[in-house]
Amino acid sequence: MTEFLTTVFNLIQGILGVAPTTLALALPWMDIFWAFVYFVGAVILLIINVIMLIWIERRAAGFFQERVGPNRVGPFGLLQTVNDTIKLLGKEWIMPASADRMVFLIAPLLVVTVAVTMYGLLPYGPGITPVTLNVGILFFLAVSSTNTIAVLMAGWGSNNKYSLLGGMRTVAQIISYEIPMALSIIGIVMLSGSLDLGEIARSQSHVWYVFIQPVAFVIFTISALAELTKSPFDMTEAEQEFVAGYHTEYSGIRFTLFFMGEYANLFSMAALGVVLFFGGASGPWLPPWMWFIGKTYVFILFLLWIRWTFLRIRVDKMMKFNWKFLIPVALANLLVTGVGIKLWQHFVERSI
Amino acid sequence: MYGIGIIKGLFVTAKRLFMPKITQKYPEVKPDLPPRSKGSFAFNKDSCISCELCSMACPNGVIKVEWHKGADGKKRLDRYRMNLGACLFCGLCVEACPTAPIKSIQFKTLFELACWRKEDIYRIWEKQHPAEAAPEATPVAANAAEGA
Numbered sequence: 001m002t003e004f005l006t007t008v009f010n011l012i013q014g015i016l017g018v019a020p021t022t023l024a025l026a027l028p029w030m031d032i033f034w035a036f037v038y039f040v041g042a043v044i045l046l047i048i049n050v051i052m053l054i055w056i057e058r059r060a061a062g063f064f065q066e067r068v069g070p071n072r073v074g075p076f077g078l079l080q081t082v083n084d085t086i087k088l089l090g091k092e093w094i095m096p097a098s099a100d101r102m103v104f105l106i107a108p109l110l111v112v113t114v115a116v117t118m119y120g121l122l123p124y125g126p127g128i129t130p131v132t133l134n135v136g137i138l139f140f141l142a143v144s145s146t147n148t149i150a151v152l153m154a155g156w157g158s159n160n161k162y163s164l165l166g167g168m169r170t171v172a173q174i175i176s177y178e179i180p181m182a183l184s185i186i187g188i189v190m191l192s193g194s195l196d197l198g199e200i201a202r203s204q205s206h207v208w209y210v211f212i213q214p215v216a217f218v219i220f221t222i223s224a225l226a227e228l229t230k231s232p233f234d235m236t237e238a239e240q241e242f243v244a245g246y247h248t249e250y251s252g253i254r255f256t257l258f259f260m261g262e263y264a265n266l267f268s269m270a271a272l273g274v275v276l277f278f279g280g281a282s283g284p285w286l287p288p289w290m291w292f293i294g295k296t297y298v299f300i301l302f303l304l305w306i307r308w309t310f311l312r313i314r315v316d317k318m319m320k321f322n323w324k325f326l327i328p329v330a331l332a333n334l335l336v337t338g339v340g341i342k343l344w345q346h347f348v349e350r351s352i
Numbered sequence: 353m354y355g356i357g358i359i360k361g362l363f364v365t366a367k368r369l370f371m372p373k374i375t376q377k378y379p380e381v382k383p384d385l386p387p388r389s390k391g392s393f394a395f396n397k398d399s400c401i402s403c404e405l406c407s408m409a410c411p412n413g414v415i416k417v418e419w420h421k422g423a424d425g426k427k428r429l430d431r432y433r434m435n436l437g438a439c440l441f442c443g444l445c446v447e448a449c450p451t452a453p454i455k456s457i458q459f460k461t462l463f464e465l466a467c468w469r470k471e472d473i474y475r476i477w478e479k480q481h482p483a484e485a486a487p488e489a490t491p492v493a494a495n496a497a498e499g500a
Contacts, residue, residue: 064365068375309365310358 002287038130042119046264053263054081056297057304064308085256093252096159103157108254110150111261117143118268123198125281125288136197137189140272141182144227147265148174151236151246154258158249166245169315170229170236176322177226177233183330184216184223187337188276197272201280210277215333217277219326224269225306226318228262232310233318270299390441391463395432397479400456402427406445412438415445422481429479436465437473 016037023033055070055078062069070077095104120130121140133139148171155167189195191212192203210217226233237245247258274280274295283291313321376383385391402419418431441459449455467473 060369062375063369063373066368066371066374068373068377071377305362305365305369309361 002290006287038120039116042116042130046116046119046260046267049267050260050263051081051085053266053300054084054259056300057263060301060304061308064305088256088259089253091252093254094249096249098159099249100157100159103153104249105157105254107150107154107157108250108257108261110153111147112257112264114143114146114150115261115264115268119264121197122268122271123201123275123280124292126198128281128289129198132198133196135195137185137195137200137272140197141178141185144265144269145174145178147261150261154250155246158246160249162242162244163246163248165242166236166248170246173229173233173236173318174227176319177223177326180219180322180326180330181223181227183327183334184213184219185276187213187216187334190334190337190341197275198280201275201282204279205282208277208279213277213333213337215329216337219330219333220273220276221303221306222326224273225303226322228266228269228303230266230303231307232313234312235315235318238312266300266303267296270303271296273299385461385463387461388459389461389463390443390459391461392436392459392465393434393475394458394460395434395475395477396454396456396458397429397432397477399451399454400429400432401451402429403450405448405450406457409444409448411442411444412440414439428481431479432477434475435473436475437470 019033058080059069059077061067070080073079073083095101118140121133121136121143123129123132151170151174152167155163155165155170158164188200188209191209192200194200194203225231229236235241237247242248247255250258271292274292278295278299281288281292283295286294402417404417407413407415407417414435416431416433416435417429418433419427419429422428443459445457446455446459449457465473
């Protein structure tokens with residue numbers, strides 16, 4: 001299986017390597033050609049991932065609750081998501097008469113655009129990074145916070161009190177939890193000495209950062225759950241409080257786009273966790289990209305395990321937990337890391 | 353310790369993950385119902401004495417018993433018909449049945465009563481009497497009686 005996939009990838013690589021010279025493209029056009037290739041690759045990865053993730057989510061939810069989950073369409077219910085997608089695409093999409101038309105229409109597109117951008121930054125293995133940036137992690141965080149605007153646009157544009165409340169809550173939650181997440185990542189950046197995601201992954205060749213920075217890992221996991229608005233922090237879509245949060249008024253393909261964006265973000269956030277704490281694509285025997293995807297899916301299963309275990313916490317308690325507990329702990333962790341690095345440099349590296 | 357409940361909760365769900373599933377995959381695996389479940393009816397046409405107590409006990413007129421008198425002056429059952437489409441499954445017919453030790457009409461656990469055509473909802477048991485010429489059953493007449 002591995003050899004077959006490697007052969008296929010080599011074949012595609014060969015064809016793509018020859019294509020620009022065969023087409024005799026000038027230099028700027030060549031860049032555009034490669035950008036297009038990376039875009040298509042990221043989109044294909046996104047769609048496959050979303051289909052797999054929704055199936056995994058539903059199946060895992062079933063197993064955690066002693067049920068079976070979807071098991072009728074295709075082998076083990078694998079085609080259930082395809083079936084649901086076709087159903088959603090066939091549905092009518094309805095726009096409220098008093099909606100803010102442009103904002104309402106652009107919001108779901110923006111969600112998917114942000115997701116695709118994040119897929120382009122991840123280091124899937126040596127030589128399989130679509131876009132290598134020396135400020136990769138910074139760009140990743142910046143782009144992922146753009147999601148907030150899309151959600152707020154959806155909430156505002158729907159002209160519905162539930163949507164607006166859901167959107168406002170999402171903004172409050174995501175912006176608050178971005179601070180401990182960034183603070184937990186700063187420790188890693190200090191240790192690796194680079195903002196490049198590939199470089200951070202490579203600097204863990206001896207020991208994974210999860211063993212050096214366990215507190216940062218816990219903070220990262222909690223704030224990642226909050227960023228993804230997954231339970232126990234899913235008050236943006238709290239069904240009991242407001243119908244479905246910011247996508248109450250969306251239906252058909254636009255709802256599908258929101259759904260896709262949510263699960264695409266789940267993968268990219270888990271992939272970021274793998275790059276930061278679990279050594280990225282490194283591993284024995286198997287090809288690196290397989291290690292990367294495998295580790296990411298294990299991390300996603302861990303997030304789903306948390307999701308299907310805990311209840312939704314109250315919104316004020318969530319904010320209190322963030323501002324009065326997570327951020328001080330993250331700052332203390334940062335201080336300890338800095339002191340530790342300095343001591344290491346002073347005593348160990350000098351003696352060597 | 354603060355936060356120990358979180359770890360406990362995670363282990364509870366992790367244990368559930370590997371437990372046998374309680375969902376019954378219905379069409380492949382039939383549910384194991386208790387023996388007194390009111391699914392549908394079993395009728396023993398050999399022990400039935402055609403007393404029509406069940407028919408009289410039925411609040412919806414579901415049961416229709418057709419019989420004739422034999423040479424010895426006793427009732428002989430020809431046809432026993434139940435229209436399950438009108439049945440309440442109240443069990444009054446089962447209670448009323450006087451035959452012992454085993455009642456002629458009994459509940460059984462088979463519950464799959466859905467059918468495509470209206471005619472299929474009827475349950476009809478016919479008894480042939482080879483020694484004497486049984487009178488021909490007339491479904492048209494029976495239907496007319498049912499309608500009235």
